[in-house]
Amino acid sequence: MENVIPYRLQIIAIITALSFMFFIFRLIAKGKLREEYSFIWITCTALLLLFSFWRNGLDVIAKLLGIFYAPSLIFLGAIFAIVIFLVHLSVVNSKQHKQIKDLAQEMAILKKKLEEEEKSKQEANLN
């Protein structure tokens, strides 16, 4: 088992993964991160934790998939996850774009109505 990462590195990995998870949980608890977005981050930290405990897991999966150089599996997985998440953010962004537009229009029309009513009220007072 000469290919397995040394213990010192494993401990660092576990600590990093745990503190990342703590950070995410804190954000959710403070209400700074909505639960639906936190889902992907919790999954990510869970994966990090899993691989920091399961020391030769990466090699096993890489071999299973027929990947010759195991670390490239990390990059493949990470880039795929990032791309998916970016698309998700674009979808969220487009939705918010429409919502903001609708709100702005609604507000402008209401403001107009309010002004008209105030004007007619003033005129009624004058008469």
Add this chain to the structure above:
Amino acid sequence: MKNKYRVAIIIPCFNEEDSILSLYSEIKETLFSEEVVVTPVFINDCSKDNTRQIFIDHNINFIDLPVNLGIGGAVQTGYKYALRNGFDMAVQMDGDGQHPPKELQKILEPIIQHQADVVIGSRYITKEGFQSSTLRRAGINYFKWLNKKLVGVTIFDSTSGYRVLNKKALELVSEYYPDEYPEPEAIILYALNHLKIAEVPVTMRERQGGQSSIRTYKTIYYMFKVTLGTIFLYIRLKFNGKRHTI
């Protein structure tokens, strides 16, 4: 007495301080047929110049958008306003004075006669008045071809913003209206929702102030965006039967 047709003239304005006053007085001076009552509704799309102050000083009817929405969003605001305030028709008129108010009666006519739901004032049916550059005309021919291929409707001037919508059309566009360069895309929207589109020749002028929303270096982006928008809108309406998502 016969009911009169109430027509909202929607004028989206973004930094148009040079031309709005002359346009406003021109609308006021224009004579319309007896059955038509027009109301100009200016939409101030967060202008950075004196546009807003001019509206206030001259007591002009205007809607003030809190954030800049661009031409599509501004025009849609007007459409929503017209629909909710019981107007029978709404016409879009550019704030830069390209669309002469005296031509308006001609575009209203097909709707008054119940011959169409949407009427487009077109520069290119009879070649009179301001005709714009060769490049721009080539682009317009391309859209004519694209519309014909997709929905089988021949529109000579699909980029013309000078168009009248009746109530049925207003209900449609208040739900969904394209954002950035709405005119060519909107034609697909109307056609696939089985609205009758008519085109009427009008004489247009060269803009009196401001800048075209389509400038040379943006032309490629414009063509690309509109082609994409048109094709995706077509797919969405044709195969999903959905009228509006996003």
